[in-house]
Amino acid sequence: MDSSLSEPLLAKTKLDQASFLSKLTLSWVNPLLKLGSSRALDLEDIPSLVSEDEANVAYQKFSNALESLSREKSSSSMSRNLVILRAMARVYMKENVHWFFDSRRSGMRMRSALMVAVYQKQLKLSSLGRRKHSAGEIVNYIAVDAYRMGEFLWWFHSTWSLSLQLLLSIVVLYVVAGVGAPPGLVPLIMFGLLNVPFAKVLQKCQSEFMVAQDERLRATSEQHENH
CATH class of the missing domain: 1.20.5 (Single alpha-helices involved in coiled-coils or other helix-helix interfaces)
Known part of the structure; x- marks a missing residue:
């Protein structure tokens, strides 16, 4: 076996070190796939998360944006849900313009940030708040609502792109048939x-x-x- 294949791939496949073309074609993950086809992967073979993808970092960005919006006068009359959506848009809107891969990545960060936020909020609940929000409801917030928010970005891009593909297919079909x-x-x-x-x-x-x-x-x- 090639000695280069047995070396950990942390430096070779780390996403933040990949070029734009490598990110576009997902070729940055090829060394890891090549190693996985030759032997079972060990934990040290798996590339570490980019710092921006860690749940703590995602939560800190979301929390800072939420606190900033809460201090703005224009947000004082808004509902809490709308302020949260604005905070999500402020943190993740820009990076979602790279479509599928980055939308999946942003969705993962959004889900992680919301899960940590719910957990942090749950630790601060009073006795009255714990009676109003059962353990089942809190689990649903984490397992269902946070997951749906993370999937929203991908489905948003899928909706307009699939509609465009369907329209173009109909045009091509009409031209041919x-x-x-x-x-x-x-x-x-x-x-x-x-x-x-x-x-x-x-x-x-x-x-x-x-x-x-x-x-x-x-x-x-x-x-x-x-x-």
């Missing part, structure tokens, strides 16, 4: 509309599942407190 293109779109539209009620059923089932999970965790926590 002429008047035969519109009849071919009818089944596509029909099946798309048929998926709507199924999506609503799945959404309803997911909501009911989260409510049941919250009630189960609430009952479990109350049982432990009684004992």
Whole structure:
């Protein structure tokens, strides 16, 4: 085996040291994939996180932006949720212009920042606050709401890009097939509309599942407190 392959790849695959072309093509991860195809990876082979991707750093940036907005007079009349969204936009909007990879990366940072923020808030809850916010609700904030915020950026880019791809595909199809293109779109539209009620059923089932999970965790926590 090549001795270079057995060396840790921390310096070779660290994202912040990669060039723009390497980031664009994701070639910075190729040495790690090459090593993984030759043997099982050890912990020291895995590149460390860039400091900006660490949960503590993500939370500090979000917390600073939130505190700055809270001090502004223009934000005094806004709801707390809107101020949080503005803080998220201030910290992560710029880097989301690099589309899929950076949107996934930003989503991970947003999720980490919100998870730490919820945990920090939970430690400061009073007795009254703990009765209003059960353990199940707090778990849902971390496992569901923070996760959805992290996924929002990727779905945002997917929505406009897939719509653009679909439009371009229809244009190409019309240029190639002429008047035969519109009849071919009818089944596509029909099946798309048929998926709507199924999506609503799945959404309803997911909501009911989260409510049941919250009630189960609430009952479990109350049982432990009684004992």
